[in-house]
Amino acid sequence: MKPRSCPALMLAAPASGQGKTTVTAALARYHRNAGRRVRVFKAGPDFLDPMVHSRASGHAVDTLDLWMTGEADIRQRLYQAAGECDLILIEGVMGLYDGKPSCGDIAALLGIPVLLLLNAAAMAQTFGALASGLARFRSDVPFAGVFANQVSGERHVSLLTEQLPEDLPLLGYLPKRESIVLPSRHLGIVQAQEIDDLELRLEAAAKELVWTHDGLPAPVAFTNGVRPQAEADGVVPHLSGKTIAVARDDAFAFIYPANLALLEAMGAQLVFFSPVAGEGLPEADAVYLPGGYPELHLQALAENDRLRSDLQAHVAADKPLLAECGGMLYLFEELADKGGESARMAGLLPGKAKLESRLAGLGPQQVDLPEGRLRGHTFHHSSLDTPLQPLTRATSPIGRSSCEAVYRQGPITASYVHLYFPSNPQAVAALLGGTESAG
CATH class of the missing domain: 3.40.50.300 (P-loop containing nucleotide triphosphate hydrolases)
Structure with a gap:
């Protein structure tokens, strides 16, 4: 070319x-x-x-x-x-x-x-x-x-x-x-x-x-890059006919544009909603809760009973939910900010999260999931107190000690890692309930 x-x-x-x-x-x-x-x-x-x-x-x-x-x-x-x-x-x-x-x-x-x-x-x-x-x-x-x-x-x-x-x-x-x-x-x-x-x-x-x-x-x-082999062969599980609800507002805004573009390229219809504005969950086959600043919007999130109920129903129906960093913090029972003020969150995962005064995790991360290997990074100032046992832990390609836990409970997959979806489209499609395409 x-x-x-x-x-x-x-x-x-x-x-x-x-x-x-x-x-x-x-x-x-x-x-x-x-x-x-x-x-x-x-x-x-x-x-x-x-x-x-x-x-x-x-x-x-x-x-x-x-x-x-x-x-x-x-x-x-x-x-x-x-x-x-x-x-x-x-x-x-x-x-x-x-x-x-x-x-x-x-x-x-x-x-x-x-x-x-x-x-x-x-x-x-x-x-x-x-x-x-x-x-x-x-x-x-x-x-x-x-x-x-x-x-x-x-x-x-x-x-x-x-x-x-x-x-x-x-x-x-x-x-x-x-x-x-x-x-x-x-x-x-x-x-x-x-x-x-x-x-x-x-x-x-x-x-x-x-x-x-x-x-x-x-x-x-x-010069143009060579596409990943899985894409070139046309065997990536696609998301045709799937609707994915994506949280997007001042509390959940850490989203790579490439992630959303990939989901749409695989056939997904994206619908956005604002937890901070008190909105409930749109009708969807899967949910994506990205990272952001939930600790700055504790009261608004605590008061959104509608979304809490909708997410509980979504998970009870065994529909996929992928949560990253701030999105994961929202899924726990309670979140506290730097000043010690805490509020009730969604309660879909057992435990509490709190903001720390120092950086708690930083660096590139590689995650090996049953669906496949994905790459991403971590950058957070919070810590967790949870009885959950990790499904797996990410690894750092540069030898850092930040090897983030990945939790899986039912259809929920949650971690501090911000995933870069194009690093493995097939794994992302599988995480969000996609089906295989023959091309």
Whole structure:
């Protein structure tokens, strides 16, 4: 299949906290306002940053991760985007070379030039030394140039560029402005739908952004990935004729767009409902309770007797229910927030959950279920007190101690692991009551 070419940049930094999300969103809105079609991707597992980028660009934001999503999945998504847009932006994760694999590995593998983002607030000529060191660290990682964040003025820009190598031009900068800062909480930035003035902040960031480059970066040639063998052979159990109810609101919003797209591609009809708004369960063959922030909506969830009753009836009818992280917390008898305030939850699983002051689980996870092997990740600040014995435990591909329990009680499958459905469509279809297709 013929490659597709499209200008692309990987926005990466030497560490977290440099402003990657703000700058990526600002660039997306800047180029969108210029009449360009922009697609943004996020390197590494994340739900919060993509919400902002989706608003900034006007398109859904998919995840790119060489382990969790895989090279073929990455290539296929970028190939498709290259045929539909004028610019591809990829926000990196942590530092450029952090992790195995890192976002630097993605840039090297696909030939995507890095736009190196540096927080220049307390820096002058050292800006050039830091940029040069990161760019020379690996010869296989291409660089387009540098972007300065938190700039105080034109004189500051002049100092920053004094020692920049000629092959690392300053492509842009963003001044230090309170009006464009994105609010945050313990898991990262606040969810996009909770930032009342997000549009104003995005527009302000796009207006303040200075893009010194003339036009767009050079095009990158993207080749299509090879589909997983199970899909190519047409033997994936499908979900044709199945209706799946998906919880989606401020308490349950951690959903990969690729997960929903896959369910629909397998023939499922998706219906959404809001537990926080007091809605009951729509008529459905299966239920998907994704992660989120149930601890911030204890009272609303406790008062939703209708949903509690509907879910009990759903499980009693032996219909599948898949719950991840915050969705799982809601299934227990009680949930307590960081302040110790607790409330009654759905009561479908025995035990209690509570929010902790420290991170309790982090990292990539691989889960071997009777239905098949799935990949995903975990990131949570809560703990469980339950008599339930795990069906199995996830494993960490990088040797971390976070090996999350997977619980199964009747038709319920629940875990802290956020599953990436395209990692095994066949297993997901089986989990949600799918049937086999002959193709």
